[in-house]
Amino acid sequence: MDWTKYRTPSYDELIGPDGRPRPAARPLVEYLSGLSDQELAERQLAADVAARVMGITFTVYSDGRNVDRTLPFDLIPRIIDRREWQRTEAGLVQRMRALNLFIADIYGEQRIVCDKVFPAALLERSVNFRPQCVGVRPPLDVWAHVCGSDLVRDADGTLYALEDNLRIPSGVSYMLENRMVAKRVFPELFETSAILPVDDYTAQLYDTLAALSPRPGDTPVIVLLTPGVFNSAYFEHAYLAQAMGIELVEGSDLFVADDDCTYMRTVDGPQRVDVVYRRVDDLFLDPEVFHPDSLLGVPGLIRSWRAGKVALANAPGAGVADDKVVFAYVPTMIRYYLGEEPILPNVPSYLCHDADDRRYVLEHLGELVVKPANESGGYGMLIGPRASSREREKFRALIEADPRNYMAQPTLSLSTAPIIGPGGPVPRHIDLRPFILSRGDTYVTTGGLTRVAMAEGSLVVNSSQGGGAKDTWVVDLEETA
Template identity: 85%
Template sequence: MDWEKYRSSTFDELIQADGQPRPAARRLVEYLGGLSGREIAERQLAADVVARVMGITFTVYSDGRNVDRTLPFDLIPRVIPRKEWEVTEAGLKQRMRALNLFIGDIYGKQQIVKDKVFPAMLLKDSVNFRPQCVGITPPLGVWAHICGSDLVRDGDGTLYALEDNLRIPSGVSYMLENRMVAKRVFPELFETSSILPVDEYPSQLYDTLAALSPRPGDAPVIALLTPGVFNSAYFEHAYLAQAMGIELVEGSDLFVADDDCTYMRTVYGPQRVDVIYRRVDDLFIDPEVFHPDSLLGAPGLIRSWRAGKVALANAPGAGVADDKVVFAYVPQMIRYYLGEEAILPNVPSFLCHDEKDLRHVLANLDKLVVKPANESGGYGMLIGPRASQAEREKFRALIQADPRNYMAQPTLNLSTAPIITEQGPSPRHLDLRPFILSREDTYVTTGGLTRVAMTPGSLVVNSSQGGGAKDTWVVDADDQGTH
C-alpha cells in the first residue's frame, strides 16, 4: 500500500499532517505499506467474505420492502492511543453517572427543575417522559444500564460528545464481529501488537443484567426481548442472546400472571423470568399501559416491573435523557449532581426554544447542522452547508412551528481515517460509539464501534444511509511489542 499521496484536509486518525504515521499507528501503517495492492485487495475480499458468512447484516427499510444488507467493512482499523482512551473512558463514566442521577431525579423530586438548572418547559414537552414511571426506583438506582455515546473529533483534534443513546442503543455486535474479522485478516498484527481486547463485552453485559435480578440468591433467568426477525437490528439481538447464553423471546412468548411475576412459555411449561433486556421501544412493551394494539410486548409487563418482580433494562422512561435538546444540558448535570466539570466537552449546541439561539440558528442555516430532538439514524436533519436553499427554507418553517423540537450545532470538520479504494488509501469522515454498562460500577468498551462514511466528503456515517464500519484498536503507543 502506497501512503505517499495520502493526505487529509482535517485531523486524520492514522496519518499526521506531515505524512508520517501517528505513534500509535506506526506499526500498522508500516505493515500495510509492505503489502502490495493485490495483497490488500485479497485481504479486503477475504474480510468481505467472512462478514457475509458470519451474517453481519442490517435491515434497510426502503419502498415498503425490508432489505437485508451486509454491513460494509473497511480493512484499515482506526487506532487510538491508550493514554488518550483512558481520559475518554473516565469522561464517559462521568456522563453516565450524571445521566442516571438526572433520570432518577426527573422521576422523583425533580430537584434539578426546582433549582432552575433544567428548564421545566423542556420536561413538559418531552416526548420520552413517561408519567407511568414517576415514583419508581429501579434496582441499584440505575435507569440506563446500556448506553451508546457517539463521539466525534474536530479538525483541531478535540474529541467531543455528540449525543447519548439511552433508549435502545445498537451496534455493539458489529464492534465484536469487526474484531473477529480483523483477527482473521491480520493475525500477525494481533500477535505482535498491544491491541487491547473487546471480547469481554457479552460477559460484562450478562453480569450487568444478572445484577438486576429480584431473586439474587438464585441463578437468574434472563431473556432478550426482540420485536422479531423483521427488525433492523435482529442480527444483533440473536448474536447477543447467543453470546450471553440467554433466551431470545418475542412478546408472545411472555405473560404476566396474577402474582405479578413475568413468565416465559417453554416446551416444559411456564418459567419465571427475572430480567428482560428489552430491544423494544417503551411505547410497545405493554399494551395495558402504552399502545393498546401493540403485539411486540406483553400485557402487564409494567405492572410486573413496578411490583419489583421483573427487572427491565433499559428501564422504561430512560429515554427522557435521550433527547438531543436535553443532551445540551449534560455539562450542567455533571456540575449539579457530581460537583465536577465535564471531562468530555459537548459539541457546542444552539437550542431553538431559546429566543437568542433561535435567531442565531435562523440567520445561519447555511452554516449549521440542525437536528430534531428525537430522531436517530441520521434522519430528519439538515446539513446546512450542503443543503439547497429550498431545503433550508423548509427547515426554517419546521423550526418556527416547533422550536422546542430542534437544536443546531456547528458543522464540524470531522476527523478522517483511510479506507481501501481502487486508487489506494483515501480519507473518509468517521465517528465512534463506545458502549457503557452501568450497575454498581461502570464498564466501558475498549474503543467501540467506528462508523465511517464510505462516500467521499460525506458526514453521514449511519449504516442505513450508506455508512460502513472499521475495527477500533486501542493500543499502547509506547509499547508496540507483545500483545
C-alpha cells in the same frame, strides 16, 4: 500500499499533518506499506466474505427497499493510543453517572427542575418522559444500563461528545464481529502489537443484567425481548442472546400472571423470568399501559416491573435523557449532580426553544447541522452547507412551528481515517460509538464501533443510511513489541 498521495483536509486518526503515521499507528502503517495492492485486495475480499458468512447485516431504509445487506467493512482499523483512551473512558463514566442521576431525579423529586437548573418547559414537552415511571426506583438506582455515546473529533483534534443513546442503543455486535474479522485478516499484527481486547463485552453485559435480578440468591433467568425478525437490528438481538446463553423471545413468549411475576412459555411449562433485556421501544412494551394495539410487548409487563418482580434494561423512561435538546444540558448535569467539571466537552449546541438561539439558527441555516430532538439513525436532519434553499426553507418552517423539537450544531470537519480505495488509501469521515454498562460500577468498551461515511465527502456515518464500519484498536505503546 502507497501512502505518498494520501491527503486529508481534516484531522486524520492515522496520519499526522506532516504525512507521517501517528505513533500508535506506526506499526500498522509500516505493515500495510509492505503489502502490494493485490495482497490488500485479497485481504479485503477475505474480510467481505467473512462478514457475509457471519451474517453481519443491517437494514437500509434510505433506498426505499428496506432490505438487509452486509454491513460494509473496511479492513484498515482506526487506532487510538491507550493514554488518550484512558481520559476518554473517564469522561464517559462521568457522563453516565450524571445521566443516571438526572433520570432518577426526573422521576423522583425533580430537584434539578425545582432549582431552575433544567427548564421545566423542556420536561413538559418531552416526548420520552413517561408519567407511568414516576416514583419507581429500579434496582441499583440505575435507569440506563446500556448506553452508546457518539464521539466525534473536530479538525483541531478536539474530541467531543455528539449525543448519548439511552433508549435502545445498537451496534455493539458489529464492534465484536469487526474484531473477529480483523483477527482473521491481520493475525500477525495481533501477535506483535498490544491491541486491547473487546471480547469480554457479552460477559460484562450478562453480569450487568444478572445484577438486576429480584432473586439475587438464585441463578437469574434472563431473556432478550426482540420485536422480531423484521427489525433492522435483529442480527444483533440474535447475536447477543446466543453469546450470553439467554433466550431470545418475542412478546407472545412472555406473560404476566396474577402474582405480578413475568413468565416465559416453555415446553416444560411456565418459567419465571427475572430480567428482560428489552430491544422494544417504550410505547410498544405493554399494551395495558402504552399503545393498546401493540403486538410486540407483554400485557402487564410495566405492572410487574413496578412491583419489583422483574427488572427491565434499559428501564422504561430512560429515554427522557435520550433527547438531543436534553443532551445540551449534560455538562450542567455533571456540575449539578457531581460537583465536577466535564472531562469530555459537548459539541456546541443551539437550542431553538431559546429565542436568542433560535434567531441565530434561523439566520445561519446554511452553516449549521439542524437535528430534531428525538430522531435517530441520521434521519430528519439538515446539513446546512449541503442543503438546497428549498430544504433550508422547509426547516425554517419546521423550527418556527415547533422550536422545542429542534437544536443545531456547527458543521464540524469530522476527523478522517483511510479506507482502501481503487488507487490506494483515501480519507473518509468517521465517528466512534463506545458502549457503557452501568450496574453500580461502570464498564466501558475498549474503543467501540467506528462508523465510516463510505461516500467521499459525506458526513453521514449511520449504517441505516449506507455507512460502513472499521475495527477500533486501542493500542498500548509501552507493551507493543
